[in-house]
Amino acid sequence: MTVRTIPKLGFGTYGRTGPEGISALLAALEIGYRHLDTAQDYGNESEVGAAVARSGLARDDVFVTTKIAPRHYAKGNLLPSLHESLDRLGLEQVDLTLLHWPSPNGEIELGDYVEQIAEAKQSGLSRLIGVSNFTIDLLQQTMAIVGEDAIATNQFELNPHMQNKRLADFCQANGILVTCYLPIAHGTLGDDPVLQRIAAAHGATIAQVALAFELAKGYAAIPTSSKVERIRENFASQSIVLSPTDIRDIESVDQGRRRIDPAWGPDWD
Template sequence: MTIYFEKTYQRSFGTFPLKGQDLKDAILAAAEVGYRSFDTAQMYGNEAETGAALKATSLARGDLCITTKVDIANFSDEAFLPSVEESLKKLQIEQVDVLLLHWPTPGGDIRLSLQLLQQAHDRGLARHIGVSNYTAPMMRQARTIVDAPLVTNQVEFHPLLNQDKLLVAASETGIPLASYCSVARGEVFKHAIFGEIGAAYGKSAAQVVLRWILQKGVSINTMSTKPANIAANFDVMDFTLSSIDMARIEKMTNTGYRIVGKGLVPYAPDFD
């Protein structure tokens, strides 16, 4: 992986659940403040609109890092590669920068979907490949199945949920983590500690949360439709949380607040 890719992928702009003019306006605002990594998925139903909005930014294709994810409905020999080709058509690109499996295969047999992901990479449909919502054991198994490097496991990651097992697996397997629900869909703002820490750095509670995630070695995905928040979410590279503040925030992971589980997604795995 190039240094440019690694730095760009650290901060991605997520597009779920945006569509229409809201999506276009948000992508244009994100591009304006400096985002170059953009995240979508077949399941979101907005790949075509995302592709059109990215074209409207007038950014060079080589400056963009575009991620999409394959829906579990397409985890078959017949559907997988055609679905990826359709995603590329919608996104108006010849190759996606990062192609992820959106979920582990229901039932736990992840081998076929990973092999199909490898095929997409080998055929040049994807520059990089990775997974999403994988457990620690799945991460370890995936490394024995796929030859190409897996550049990420995109998971729910925020300071109200302990993900130490995934961090250990990331270190063991060399599969970095990336966050979604980075501010726990606003739940973090119910806890005064983040704002209190932010005041000492001249930063907001959200910026403190995002900086904590980055300092844990995890890339961040953020989404907003408000230009000021889009800019603030990107502006998290000019300060460093002290070890004391990192530890204070770490204690909040005992809250055990999980957003995405079987109650929301019936086919979700039994998370660590």
């Protein structure tokens, strides 16, 4: 099976470093995940590359995403940094490269780094390109530079307690896949009585219900865990079918509770 499109349930890799990280990554591939989400700033591109190589899977069977750190956004720096990522990953091409954040405090002109990520695709270093932590305004500016169809995804914080509805709706209306990070809110959704009730009704866990909700909305999600049982549990969320009533009930538990909010970040929608 060749993975040409972004697999909707991916394995987040933040924190998966060293030999234990490689073991978790190998477990994820063994369980069936076919999308690994890394970043220059996670310090684990080598581990991701090692896991892909050791998995025995064909290169085309695993979808690999990396993200460019904003410190590489100045003109002339982005593509060399992507070459270094490819060296660490042991790959000739990544499937998807994201701009990890808008330039902190807008220090570097958006056009400078957006044009360079477009070149990453044109030169074949990355099959697809996208963004992360971009607001509606930044997405509109980016589309004006690279064209309406160029952005494969926007990756941002989204889980039942942080539904980011305006941004998610904008992405979907513009053909940009929503990729949810913190999709299970670091495992902190357990106290929610609505989620508890729906999980019990489906014989599922709350993490599984959160992921099933995101997938049912047409989003991609990239949960991570260091524990094989949880890696398996999260993957099994794909078989849970929520009813329209379940989905409406989960939509009602949104608290707008953002956990990743650096002072240098964008003005969120």
